[in-house]
Every structure is written in C-alpha cells, then in structure tokens.
Amino acid sequence: TTELLKVKNLKQHFPIKGGIFGRTVNHVKAVDDISFEINEGETLSIVGESGCGKSTTGRAILRLEEPTSGEIEFDGKDLLALNKRQMREMRKELQIIFQDPYASINPRQTVRQILNEAMHVQNVMPPDQREERMLELLDIVGLGSHQLDRFPHEFSGGQRQRIGIARALSVDPRLIICDESVSALDVSIQAQVLNLLKELQREFNLTYLFIAHDLGVVRHISDRVIVMYLGKIVEIADKKSLFDNPKHPYTKTLLSAIPSPDPEVLKENVILKGDVPSPIDPPSGCRFHTRCPFASDKCKEEEPELRVTETGMTEGHQAACHFIEEIESGERLPN
Numbered sequence: 001t002t003e004l005l006k007v008k009n010l011k012q013h014f015p016i017k018g019g020i021f022g023r024t025v026n027h028v029k030a031v032d033d034i035s036f037e038i039n040e041g042e043t044l045s046i047v048g049e050s051g052c053g054k055s056t057t058g059r060a061i062l063r064l065e066e067p068t069s070g071e072i073e074f075d076g077k078d079l080l081a082l083n084k085r086q087m088r089e090m091r092k093e094l095q096i097i098f099q100d101p102y103a104s105i106n107p108r109q110t111v112r113q114i115l116n117e118a119m120h121v122q123n124v125m126p127p128d129q130r131e132e133r134m135l136e137l138l139d140i141v142g143l144g145s146h147q148l149d150r151f152p153h154e155f156s157g158g159q160r161q162r163i164g165i166a167r168a169l170s171v172d173p174r175l176i177i178c179d180e181s182v183s184a185l186d187v188s189i190q191a192q193v194l195n196l197l198k199e200l201q202r203e204f205n206l207t208y209l210f211i212a213h214d215l216g217v218v219r220h221i222s223d224r225v226i227v228m229y230l231g232k233i234v235e236i237a238d239k240k241s242l243f244d245n246p247k248h249p250y251t252k253t254l255l256s257a258i259p260s261p262d263p264e265v266l267k268e269n270v271i272l273k274g275d276v277p278s279p280i281d282p283p284s285g286c287r288f289h290t291r292c293p294f295a296s297d298k299c300k301e302e303e304p305e306l307r308v309t310e311t312g313m314t315e316g317h318q319a320a321c322h323f324i325e326e327i328e329s330g331e332r333l334p335n
C-alpha cells in the first residue's frame with residue numbers, strides 16, 4: 001500500500017474577537033492536534049457529531065481554510081508549502097464533494113457549463129474534446145446524455161449529487177473528500193450514491209476521505225474509520241474492528257444509536273448524558289469526561305493518548321481512553 005495523504009499534528013484554531021478593540025480573546029479549537037494517513041485506493045471515514053472538527057479537517061486539507069499548524073503531505077508533496085497557484089493546480093488531484101451540491105454550483109449554469117468550467121479551470125483537455133468527455137462523465141455517474149443542457153433545479157437531490165460527482169471526476173482526481181455527501185438524501189438514494197462511489201473507486205482507483213455524522217452510512221463505504229470528538233481523534237480502526245469491537249466509550253454510544261443488521265448481536269447500550277461541550281473551552285483531561293459514564297478524577301486531569309490496548313485488537317486499532325481494559329474486564333462500571 002502506498003500512503004497518499006499524510007496529516008500530522010493538524011490544528012485548526014479559529015480566533016474569537018471581542019471587546020471594543022476587537023482583539024482575539026479566545027479560540028475555537030475546532031481541530032486540535034490530529035494525525036492520520038490515507039492509503040491509495042482506500043476509503044477512510046471520519047465520523048462524529050457536528051462540531052467535532054470533521055469538516056474542518058477536510059477543508060484544511062484542501063486549504064480552503066489555512067490550518068493553524070501541522071503538516072499535510074499529499075503524494076510526498078508538502079501541501080502547506082505550495083503557493084496559491086500551485087495549490088490551485090493541486091486541486092486537479094484533490095477534489096471535494098459537499099453535502100449540498102447547490103451550495104457549490106451556480107444555479108444559472110447548465111450541466112454542460114458546470115462541467116466545462118471545471119475542466120477549463122484545470123485545463124484538463126482541449127475545448128474541442130470536452131463534449132465527448134462530458135457525455136462520458138454523465139454516463140459514468142448514471143445520468144443520460146440528454147441531461148447536459150439542463151439546470152440544477154431540474155434534478156432531484158440524488159441526481160444533483162451525481163452532477164457534483166461528475167464535476168469532481170471531470171478533472172481526473174486521485175483523492176476525493178466527500179463531506180456529508182449523502183447526508184441530505186433519502187436512505188434508498190443514499191445507498192445508490194454510495195454504490196456509485198464504490199464502483200467509481202474500483203474503476204478509477206480513487207481514494208476517499210469520507211466525512212459523515214452517521215456511522216450507519218460509514219459502514220457501507222469505509223475501509224477504516226476515525227471517530228472524532230471535540231477536535232480530537234478518540235478512536236481509529238479498520239471497519240470490522242470498529243464495528244465489532246469498539247474500544248472507546250464514545251464510539252460505543254455512537255454505535256448503540258444505529259440499528260444492528262444482526263439481531264443476534266446484543267449491544268451494550270451506553271447512554272450519553274448532556275450536550276457536546278463548547279470547543280472554545282473544551283473540558284480538561286479527556287474531553288469526553290463530562291459525558292462519559294465511566295469518567296473518574298483521572299479523566300478530568302490527564303488527557304488520554306491514542307494507544308493500542310492489550311485486549312487483542314487488530315493492528316492499527318487505537319483508542320484514546322485511560323480505562324479501556326478496566327471497562328472491558330468489568331472492573332470499571334458506569335457511574
């Protein structure tokens with residue numbers, strides 16, 4: 001496996017201005033020191049509740065928002081060292097598909113204009129060859145050639161997302177960041193779009209960073225999954241380990257919220273108390289301690305590191321909790 005994207009110690013802190021002088025009085029710690037890699041051809045998902053930093057991570061990778069600090073390497077190149085022009089060129093290889101394609105396409109443009117513009121900006125092929133490519137793209141995403149001169153409002157949500165996918169594909173990218181790309185769609189349409197994304201991945205050897213708040217959606221598409229909470233990675237694992245053998249109390253609560261496809265599997269229902277705290281002054285120690293049923297004094301003081309545990313996890317499965325072993329052995333019971 002080849003490492004395509006490497007994110008190291010990424011931080012994204014947004015300043016909060018206040019007072020009569022408009023000085024920076026505090027920061028929203030949207031992403032707070034996270035590291036991960038994505039291998040070529042795989043789908044790595046990031047899940048978590050809104051405000052956990054997952055979208056911010058995607059935007060930072062594309063430098064739609066300049067990260068506060070950290071390293072981002074794509075195909076061995078230091079993305080943060082690129083100037084604006086070089087970064088624009090790099091977007092040929094790194095594309096993003098948003099939740100609402102309406103937010104990123106001009107409603108007054110036809111599909112033809114949308115695709116043509118994307119190809120023009122990246123200078124991907126001579127204008128006289130684009131028509132053929134556009135028809136091919138429509139076919140690839142499951143829209144007919146007669147759709148080329150239609151406007152976005154003439155399509156359903158699922159079809160519009162296919163247009164977004166066609167636009168991303170039009171520049172022949174290697175990595176696509178899917179930011180809640182199916183979240184707004186009905187469940188049956190979600191499945192169709194997820195299947196399409198999978199097919200395209202096989203056909204074009206695409207790599208996905210798949211951002212979602214719903215673990216149920218992530219189950220279909222991921223190879224590996226990262227769970228984030230308040231700007232931190234709390235667990236990372238291959239899909240099977242994460243779903244079959246979650247380690248972090250937060251992951252367990254997220255999992256107990258989705259219906260199990262296997263009725264034989266009895267889930268320990270972990271109930272979350274309270275709301276997600278503010279990322280401005282996140283809780284000390286383990287950020288999950290204000291909601292965690294297993295929290296102790298140590299959790300309030302010491303921040304748990306992401307670590308492999310001693311309870312027979314597959315390689316690469318890591319979680320950030322002081323008491324994984326004790327919780328599993330039953331030594332530590334919910335408060």
Ligand code: SF4
Pocket residue numbers: 248249250286287288289290292293294295296299304320321322323324
């Ligand atoms: Fe819960 Fe403590 Fe583990 Fe954090 S470190 S998840 S508060 S038990």
Ligand code: MG
Pocket residue numbers: 050054055180
């Ligand atoms: Mg988001």
